Amino acid sequence: xxxxxxxxxxxxxxxxxxxxxxxxxxxxxxxxxxxxxxxxxxxxxxxxxxxxxxxxxxxxxxxxxxxxxxxxxxxxxxxxxxxxxxxxxxxxxxxxxxxxxxxxxxxxxxxxxxxxxxxxxxxxxxxxxxxxxxxxxxxxxxxxxxxxxxxxxxxxxxxxxxxxxxxxxxxxxxxxxxxxxxxxxxxxxxxxxxxxxxxxxxxxxxxxxxxxxxxxxxxxxxxxxxxxxxxxxxxxxxxxxxxxxxxxxxxxxxxxxxxxxxxxxxxxxxxxxxxxxxxxxxxxxxxxxxxxxxxxxxxxxxxxxxxxxxxxxxxxxxxxxxxxxxxxxxxxxxxx
Amino acid sequence: xxxxxxxxxxxxxxxxxxxxxxxxxxxxxxxxxxxxxxxxxxxxxxxxxxxxxxxxxxxxxxxxxxxxxxxxxxxxxxxxxxxxxxxxxxxxxxxxxxxxxxxxxxxxxxxxxxxxxxxxxxxxxxxxxxxxxxxxxxxxxxxxxxxxxxxxxxxxxxxxxxxxxxxxxxxxxxxxxxxxxxxxxxxxxxxxxxxxxxxxxxxxxxxxxxxxxxxxxxxxxxxxxxxxxxxxxxxxxxxxxxxxxxxxxxxxxxxxxxxxxxxxxxxxxxxxxxxxxxxxxxxxxxxxxxxxxxxxxxxxxxxxxxxxxxxxxxxxxxxxxxxxxxxxxxxxxxxxxx
Numbered sequence: 126x127x128x129x130x131x132x133x134x135x136x137x138x139x140x141x142x143x144x145x146x147x148x149x150x151x152x153x154x155x156x157x158x159x160x161x162x163x164x165x166x167x168x169x170x171x172x173x174x175x176x177x178x179x180x181x182x183x184x185x186x187x188x189x190x191x192x193x194x195x196x197x198x199x200x201x202x203x204x205x206x207x208x209x210x211x212x213x214x215x216x217x218x219x220x221x222x223x224x225x226x227x228x229x230x231x232x233x234x235x236x237x238x239x240x241x242x243x244x245x246x247x248x249x250x251x252x253x254x255x256x257x258x259x260x261x262x263x264x265x266x267x268x269x270x271x272x273x274x275x276x277x278x279x280x281x282x283x284x285x286x287x288x289x290x291x292x293x294x295x296x297x298x299x300x301x302x303x304x305x306x307x308x309x310x311x312x313x314x315x316x317x318x319x320x321x322x323x324x325x326x327x328x329x330x331x332x333x334x335x336x337x338x339x340x341x342x343x344x345x346x347x348x349x350x351x352x353x354x355x356x357x358x359x360x361x362x363x364x365x366x367x368x369x370x371x372x373x374x375x376x377x378x379x380x381x382x383x384x385x386x387x388x389x390x391x392x393x394x395x396x397x398x399x400x401x402x403x404x405x406x407x408x409x410x411x412x413x414x415x416x417x418x419x420x421x422x423x424x425x426x427x428x429x430x431x432x433x434x435x436x437x438x439x440x441x442x443x444x445x446x447x448x449x450x451x452x453x454x455x456x457x458x459x460x461x
Numbered sequence: 462x463x464x465x466x467x468x469x470x471x472x473x474x475x476x477x478x479x480x481x482x483x484x485x486x487x488x489x490x491x492x493x494x495x496x497x498x499x500x501x502x503x504x505x506x507x508x509x510x511x512x513x514x515x516x517x518x519x520x521x522x523x524x525x526x527x528x529x530x531x532x533x534x535x536x537x538x539x540x541x542x543x544x545x546x547x548x549x550x551x552x553x554x555x556x557x558x559x560x561x562x563x564x565x566x567x568x569x570x571x572x573x574x575x576x577x578x579x580x581x582x583x584x585x586x587x588x589x590x591x592x593x594x595x596x597x598x599x600x601x602x603x604x605x606x607x608x609x610x611x612x613x614x615x616x617x618x619x620x621x622x623x624x625x626x627x628x629x630x631x632x633x634x635x636x637x638x639x640x641x642x643x644x645x646x647x648x649x650x651x652x653x654x655x656x657x658x659x660x661x662x663x664x665x666x667x668x669x670x671x672x673x674x675x676x677x678x679x680x681x682x683x684x685x686x687x688x689x690x691x692x693x694x695x696x697x698x699x700x701x702x703x704x705x706x707x708x709x710x711x712x713x714x715x716x717x718x719x720x721x722x723x724x725x726x727x728x729x730x731x732x733x734x735x736x737x738x739x740x741x742x743x744x745x746x747x748x749x750x751x752x753x754x755x756x757x758x759x760x761x762x763x764x765x766x767x768x769x770x771x772x773x774x775x776x777x778x779x780x781x782x783x784x785x786x787x788x789x790x791x792x793x794x795x796x797x798x799x
Contacts, residue, residue, distance in 0.1 A: 180656040180657065181656055292746050293507075295746070322507055322683065323683065324723065324724065324727050324742075324743040324747075325506075327727035327729075327741075328742050328744075331739050334739065349656070349657070352728065352729040352730065352731035353729055355731055355733075355735070356735050376734055379734075389658070390657060390658070391731070393661035394731055395687045395689060395690040397713045397728070398689075398714075407657075407658040407661065410628060
């Protein structure tokens with residue numbers, strides 16, 4: 126666990142918005158917007174893991190993609206604290222200016238089967254970020270690849286093989302090696318273990334933790350599996366239709382969830398010890414992002430909803446140190 | 462039929478796939494029983510043969526080939542049937558499919574035909590198996606959709622699969638599977654593609670329908686938590702074999718087989734603070750199906766390997782206590798001497 130005294134900021138995300146236009150047909154005017162990410166604010170600290178968790182469609186993947194600058198956000202700022210070039214506002218950079226930064230922010234993808242090009246050898250796949258980073262990173266090309274493959278738990282002898290020769294877990298290790306070969310400072314891991322079998326999942330999670338310790342990596346860890354998030358993350362944010370509803374230290378959120386949605390999510394996870402059966406229910410489905418309910422987006426599913434929840438949208442506020450909740454009644458729920 | 466009567470009795474089932482690289486035995490000498498009103502969970506990692514086992518009960522195991530073994534089914538209309546002898550494309554098995562043995566498939570996205578409305582697809586099951594007209598069948602389809610908690614089923618009847626969400630489609634699938642009140646429901650990873658909140662609703666729904674209709678369920682999943690919640694007894698499979706079979710409380714409270722122990726340890730516990738602790742990891746990965754290890758299939762990864770025994774002799778699945786079967790030399794050795 127990180128030392129709190131030495132928290133050093135790596136990435137600041139402020140009021141990040143991604144509103145996708147909804148078009149009827151090709152010639153139609155824009156009918157409305159889907160707020161995939163709506164006013165998301167969080168900070169990432171060096172050598173720690175920040176988790177984003179939520180059900181499908183909550184905007185966790187979009188947030189990750191915006192930080193990777195796969196697309197341009199419609200609002201907000203992303204500030205990257207680079208130890209070489211200083212503070213950079215990623216969202217304002219042109220693609221050309223972004224290029225030298227790309228090797229410092231890398232990504233691990235969900236599906237180890239479709240994220241590796243079947244026509245490239247492992248050496249080509251893992252070396253591609255180096256080639257893209259420019260000539261000055263090409264010295265010791267092979268040695269760098271061999272070293273990172275070994276760190277990822279693969280033999281360097283595999284360099285000339287193609288992805289089809291590897292199992293799912295090994296492919297994910299290749300994906301990890303590719304992300305780490307340029308010595309990035311920030312790694313965005315989007316559901317890195319959800320496509321893997323449980324025994325392999327544990328191997329990959331432990332590998333990610335080991336690599337974090339040895340290389341001082343910072344992870345933005347996106348997942349829908351709360352138990353994986355708890356295992357990996359120091360701090361986390363729970364998202365619901367584009368907004369963060371609760372954010373704080375992992376142990377605070379899991380031991381004392383303050384938002385009804387978090388509480389509901391935690392209560393319905395099927396557990397293996399028969400004593401803690403699923404109890405409270407999370408009824409209904411995720412709100413439709415193109416037709417959002419008034420007030421708090423969660424109120425139609427919330428068992429504590431009162432009149433105010435239907436009218437006024439709650440803002441994210443601090444209920445205690447490092448624990449923020451967007452709920453009108455969070456203090457009462459916690460019994461404070 | 463009395464309670465706890467055996468509905469399905471599977472003995473020494475063996476299914477293989479013919480591949481270019483050789484034959485792969487996907488299911489090897491699997492025997493178990495399914496009792497009336499019981500939920501039997503099958504867990505295991507990908508490639509362990511859990512889906513093929515389930516599919517063979519409806520004879521949709523192709524392209525796999527059922528080599529040997531018996532599947533004895535206590536049918537309501539046909540009496541005792543040896544399903545293994547039926548022609549997969551013949552009249553008799555079609556009589557059983559969906560009417561007495563139904564299945565909920567993993568992917569709600571692809572298990573409905575995209576070109577027909579839900580009304581058409583669900584009522585087809587009824588008109589095929591009962592002498593009723595289309596309008597009556599549609600009415601019954603509406604009722605069964607209502608029973609699975611579908612809002613506005615009259616509207617859904619006229620809709621196509623792409624128009625509704627995955628969770629709703631899975632509900633419709635369950636409604637369709639239960640519409641003829643089958644004796645056996647095979648649920649092959651029915652919640653894997655769904656969100657946790659939807660998953661919990663589907664699990665509650667299955668449990669509720671199972672209780673009211675007295676259906677026996679064969680529930681296949683790789684998620685141990687889900688199985689712990691829904692099943693009465695659990696079978697753990699590894700490389701086509703059953704390695705442990707026990708009542709749900711015993712299996713999760715005191716797992717016997719090293720593979721079961723390792724599986725349980727490798728899932729992060731949501732109620733535990735890990736801090737700097739690591740997960741206990743099962744080394745290695747599932748062996749290549751073309752190179753089946755000698756002896757116990759699990760021995761190359763087993764932390765409790767006994768050299769000269771586990772890598773030579775295949776352990777048999779033997780009773781270690783009441784209703785508990787384990788295939789491991791650690792437990793079988795004591796039994797042989799006694």
